[in-house]
Amino acid sequence: MIRTCLHVAQALAQREPVVALESTVLAHGLPRPRNLEVGIAMEETVAAAGAVPATVGVVAGVPRVGLERAQIEHLATAEDVLKLSTRDLAVPLARGTDGATTVAATMWLAMRAGVRVFATGGIGGVHRGADRDVSADLTELGRTPMLVVCAGAKSVLDLPATREALETAGVLVAGFGTDELPAFYSAGSGIPVDVRVDGAAQAAELWRAHRDLGLPGAMLLCVPPPAEHALRADEVDGAISAALDAARGEGIRGKEVTPFLLRAVAEATGGRSLEANVALLLNNARVAASVAVAVARADGA
Ligand code: PSU
Ligand code: MN
Secondary structure, rough: OEEEEHHHHHHHHOOOOEEOOHHHHHHHHOOOOOHHHHHHHHHHHHOOOOOEEEEEEEEOOOOEEEHHHHHHHHHHHOOEEEEEEEHHHHHHHHHOOOOEEOOHHHHHHHHHOOOOOEOOOEEEEEOOOOOOOEEOOHHHHHHOOOOEEEEEEOOOOOOEEEEEEHHHHHOOOEEEOEEOOOOOEEEEOOOOOOOOEOOOHHHHHHHHHHHOOOOOOEEEEOOOOOOOOOOOHHHHHHHHHHHHHHHHOOOOOOHHHHHHHHHHHHHOOHHHHHHHHHHHHHHHHHHHHHHHHHHHHHHHO
């Protein structure tokens, strides 16, 4: 039922490195037309680093691992693209409609297609406030053994609670050249990771060990945002408080919360959070590809 595109299927058959990419960040996380540029640039970044990109999404009722350019364009521009977590995947399949996959749904589909390395921006987590809004990304990370490369979780979330939830879920949290969980827009959160790795070779070694143990959970490789685009924690904090107040005031709930907060923070920072977001997405794609290359090399040795 899951359709793997030809070049991804060929790469997997030949044990070449493949990196999965999500589509919710394109359809719902970035403003148009920047979203399409970034979607294409992420694929190109993965390819330039020697791996095969596989953007994941649902197009006209078909779940796909590896989208063609026109399909990426479609998800980045069409109206009424659903935001899909794992639980929602059946909806566009039954109706023959379109959907963009979050971290959770991307992991579900990519894993079943045989792709084990995935690059994204930030994972969902435990939201602040009294709503008890907890992203299903955490559930999926706890039961799907993939290497997920990210810049931590956005500081719009409750980062200490998210960190605890990752631990409970059995997710190994590694820092890429850092001892701290990155806070997405900014480099540090003060929250320690489980383990630090320096460079793609060390990251690949740790991931291969984690994978070969057969543990059910993911390994999160947390990469700080590129220094030249990172924001200072104190400047993001003000924008985030304002965004959270606005979300509360407007009664934003459920799956609308994350896209709303991202937009509000971008407005409040005069677009600088958006530049940080784009820079870290491309950086994570590059790091994921370099680790995937190291994994494939070590597996073949
Ligand atoms: N982080 C971002 N941009 C995004 C997302 C996260 O910087 O667009 C998306 C991802 O697809 C993530 C999803 O899986 O938001 C989490 O949404 P929720 O909190 O509703 O589970
Ligand atoms: Mn939620």
